[in-house]
Amino acid sequence: MLSYRHAFHAGNHADVLKHSILSRIILYLVQKEKPFSYIETHAGAGLYHLDGEWAKKTGEASSGIIKLLNTPAIPELFNPYLEICRSLFADEHQYPGSPEIARALSRNDDQLTLIELHSSEIEILRENFSGDPRIHLHNRDGFSGLTALTPPNPRRGVALIDPSYEMANDYKKVVDTLLSVHTRWPAGMLVLWYPILGRRIEEVFQLKKALTESGIPGILNAEVLLNEPESSPETEEGTAGFGLAGSGMIIIQPPWTLFDELKIMLPFLSETLCNDGKGSWKTEWLTKA
Numbered sequence: 001m002l003s004y005r006h007a008f009h010a011g012n013h014a015d016v017l018k019h020s021i022l023s024r025i026i027l028y029l030v031q032k033e034k035p036f037s038y039i040e041t042h043a044g045a046g047l048y049h050l051d052g053e054w055a056k057k058t059g060e061a062s063s064g065i066i067k068l069l070n071t072p073a074i075p076e077l078f079n080p081y082l083e084i085c086r087s088l089f090a091d092e093h094q095y096p097g098s099p100e101i102a103r104a105l106s107r108n109d110d111q112l113t114l115i116e117l118h119s120s121e122i123e124i125l126r127e128n129f130s131g132d133p134r135i136h137l138h139n140r141d142g143f144s145g146l147t148a149l150t151p152p153n154p155r156r157g158v159a160l161i162d163p164s165y166e167m168a169n170d171y172k173k174v175v176d177t178l179l180s181v182h183t184r185w186p187a188g189m190l191v192l193w194y195p196i197l198g199r200r201i202e203e204v205f206q207l208k209k210a211l212t213e214s215g216i217p218g219i220l221n222a223e224v225l226l227n228e229p230e231s232s233p234e235t236e237e238g239t240a241g242f243g244l245a246g247s248g249m250i251i252i253q254p255p256w257t258l259f260d261e262l263k264i265m266l267p268f269l270s271e272t273l274c275n276d277g278k279g280s281w282k283t284e285w286l287t288k289a
């Protein structure tokens with residue numbers, strides 16, 4: 001049974017990392033006239049009310065996007081992401097999920113495919129996104145769905161894999177999915193988000209090791225850590241709640257500009273979002289381009 005609901009966590013520090021990096025990748029893709037495909041395996045609801053009951057219960061956005069919106073002197077690289085956040089926040093106290101970031105930054109000829117398995121989340125996603133001819137919604141498993149839907153048309157493009165990691169097995173599944181999708185779609189940029197939790201350090205270590213040894217060239221890793229990871233029990237809402245010390249992204253075939261951008265974005269995020277000055281960050285190539 002799926003119990004994770006992203007509304008509890010929308011706009012937290014992990015979303016800020018994921019969505020600001022995603023915005024840089026999409027902005028790179030729109031620099032060329034040719035259209036691109038965007039596929040997301042775990043889309044969630046797409047838009048979240050920060051004054052909703054669930055968001056208020058955890059208050060995670062206050063140490064994520066709200067903190068960022070109240071910070072002066074933010075590096076320009078964040079502007080496109082923050083403009084989307086600012087206008088949604090000002091209008092309706094909403095926060096954009098990754099589907100909304102992709103929708104807002106894409107153009108008329110780009111194609112967006114959003115996959116979501118949860119029966120209630122897909123309904124909200126439909127309410128938020130149906131009626132746009134560029135957007136194709138699928139209520140199915142995101143791992144097998146991505147494999148089945150690749151290579152997409154147009155072939156140029158990006159896939160975001162953003163599971164809730166409710167099962168320890170998800171760490172292995174993401175590796176299997178990345179390997180099979182890269183074989184089917186070698187031109188695709190593949191982007192993975194993962195949590196950094198004390199009780200899952202070994203799983204993340206194995207995930208990175210498998211990708212480092214995969215033979216796939218050009219794998220970039222980015223992490224921001226706000227606390228020392230400590231072992232903590234599972235939460236009712238899945239792994240992304242209590243105990244989330246930080247998070248990371250793995251990008252296969254990133255834009256050539258991204259590594260230098262991360263060297264500006266990550267230190268800023270770790271310093272701004274960490275309360276006690278003990279945040280850290282890193283970006284490195286797991287395999288050479």
Ligand code: SAM
Nearest residue numbers: 006042043044097098116117118141142162164
């Ligand atoms: N990507 C979204 C964003 O950044 O705005 C957040 C997604 S949330 C972390 C993970 C989502 O995956 C949840 O909405 C959950 O219902 C969904 N989910 C869980 N297992 C799934 C599966 N096997 N296939 C597709 N979706 C799944």
